[in-house]
Amino acid sequence: MQREKSVKAKEVIESLCKVLYSLGLECVPSAETFRRAKFNKGEDVVLEFWKLLHSVLLKALLLECSCTTLSDLDSHVREALWQCGYGASWIVVNTAGLRPRSEVGSRELLVAFGWVLSSGSLLEALLRARSLELDILSLPPTVSLSSPREGGSLGDVDGQGGLKEDRLLRRLQWQYGKLRFQWRRLLSIREERARLLHQVLSSSTMPSTSTSQPSSDDHHSMCSTALKKEVERLQTLSQLLEAYLEWKRQEPLFWCWMDSVVDSQLSDLREEDTVENMSPVHQVVNRCFPYGYKDKEGLEQLDNMLLRLQTGLKDTYTRQSRKAQSVLQDVEELEEIERRVALRLHGLAESCTSTPTSGCCSYRPSLQGPQPLPNHHQSWRSGSVLPQACDGAVLPGKVSGTGTVMVQVQASSLIVELQQREGFLLGELGQMRQAKRGQIQEKTASWLEGAGVVLIPPLPLKR
């Protein structure tokens, strides 16, 4: 199984090499070189990868440079990679200076190459450029339709300024007509092209017809060499396209292999980390470029952190919401109780205030039993007896509010006292009623006398 996989990987890399070679890149390393780069082996491998990166970046970025020496090539590749956005530590210039070329392993270069390959559509762009190079026949005609004189002349209108609208309109009509004629000319050129192309193709596919015509020899040979060249070009193009197709088929496998390269790089790094502590500069760089140095590890760390943060956030949220809910419930309950108590108190107060002589002294109902509970309250222990305040509900086991001292009174004695008070109050009420009635009768009598009216009590209503 493992063996089969490695064989596959080799095939894939070979197809990639083929594509790169067909794209006209110089210095394409062999599949074996790729394999050795994975294991970071060999000085020559490093060199080959420097060259590969250089030629790829040169084409991709359309840079103009002629690097001959290796150090030139080195700095050039670093710059180009930096320009592409690749931020590995060996590219970055820091206070300690650039990491020397000898320290950059072939695997790092391989990873960089993988990065360049995966970012953007490098191969596609190169393919497009190369196919345009090869396929001259489908190129649009490079005919200059307008002379520079015509191009610049439109500016003159603005310069004259005083042209009236009518003139401008006529001028515009003229220009439009000119454009139409030029379009027609272009069209006729395209038609001619197509016709000539057809002739070339038909004569090349049917050689019997061309030999039957007794055309002059040199003309014919000239034609055939041109044809041969064209055929060669087309063959190269088709090879290129086939190679690309093959690569596209096998591309996923390559990225699997690339993953293994990165993994091995990471495992090496971990070993290194345990062996030697990183310099402070390195740490800074690592912080700046978490992907650059420990790509995968950093990513994992970030992932984990994100996950942790997310779960933490979720927990906090649920807790918060629960708390808020409970608080809400508490508040509601409290309100309900208060409401009920207030209602009760109101009722009580009404029943009490009807006796003006009762004053402010009243009693709170106590739900305690007739037997007092021992050692329960400070107030109890203090033993001071004061008239009870009327505000604030007294709940069992709770001290009410601020500074109000309550006196625990036995219910039986209270009932007796209340009954006495009731009797007294009722008596008083009766007296007052009588006095009022007397007053009213006197008043009505005096009024009625003056008016001479006889008062007849109303008839009871029949239902």
Place this chain on the structure above:
Amino acid sequence: MSIVTVQLGQCGNQVGQELFEVISNDANDTQRKVYSECSSERFFNETANRELVARSVLIDMEPKVISQSIAKTAKSGKWRYGDRSHFSQKQGSGNNWANGYCVHGPRHEEVVMDIVRREVEHCDCLAGIMAMMSVAGGTGSGVGTYVTQCLRDEYPNSFILNHLTWPYGTGEVIVQNYNSVLTLSHLYQLSDAILVHENDTVHKICAQLMNIKHISFRDVNKVIAHQLGSVLQPALTGDSHGVYNRNPIGELMSSLVCHPEYKLLSVCNIPQVSSSSMAYSMFTWPGLLKHLRQMLIANSKMEEGIDWQVRAPSLQPEGIERTRSHRRPGFNTSLANLLILRGKDVNNAEISGFQHPSLYTPWLPADEAFSMWKTPVPFNKYEKSAILVSNSQTLLRPLDNMVGKAWNMFASRAYIHQYTKFGISEEDFLDSFTSLEQVISSYSQL
């Protein structure tokens, strides 16, 4: 790039034959290989036996002229017409535009268009179609208009140039002005450009410059063919970078007739002398161009009798309108001009006189209105020759005369029944008059 010529009617066939004659003589010069090849590709189809076959279609409603032309070319031995590229009938159109347009045209449309299509397919690339005809008769004008309409339908994106021969003002045919008005008004909608030769002008050239005593149609046609040939033969355009222009008709139109209201082109050339006096004549570019410029602004079609008093108006300062009162009497305002120089030392020719903004309409800058082609190859035995194709007011007066005469006849309904019986109504006439009045007004406002 090739041009397919469609020769229509008696006049069209005669002028066309002369044109191919001139071009074949000019292109036969073996010393100028590139020039000759370019010219041959343009006008001739070379067969396997190295015979030159004109890319031309001959159409007439009478057999006489076509068979004459074919016989004449066969005798010359330098070139010939295609074996199956002509079409003729027994009976003519009777100088009636309506007969040609409404009867003969539709009746023979299929056959004629088949021939044209075959001829077009022989070209590697069609640069344009040139229909040659007169406006006076019935076949050239009527059938010619109908065929142009078919060509426009069949080749909507091709350049179509109509070459028209205008009749003598004194009259060859009684209804020539009707025919002319109907032809011109229809072609103005169909064609991309209308190149006009007036018989009167050419006749004067034959009489005064060529010293021909008894002027025949053949002499007139020769002059026309010479002028046409010197326009259509290969030349180097401003931006061709030393390669002969591939699409003469397209480039001619791009520089002259971009505005759809102005499609009338006229040609004048210098020098034009009899073959006998050519040996004793010496020409310099400054002299030729000075004359040509004056011919342009004073509206004279030939070297003789130029009015040297006419001057270009001085340009008003910017912002002040150039009104009619500022115009000099007799001054010929141009919309666009194309100067073609052929012969020795063309590169030393001073052409700034044609580039002056005062020559042109105020709404088109001079650098756009003027263009020039040139070639060091001399044309038709002239060591030096200059041709001016002009989209200007030159044709305004003859056109106005023509429309005026036709209107006078129409006002008295003379000969109208000859047209209505073929299906051309009085409304059609009125439409034609209206569109030509529009053309006249456009040109007079240049």
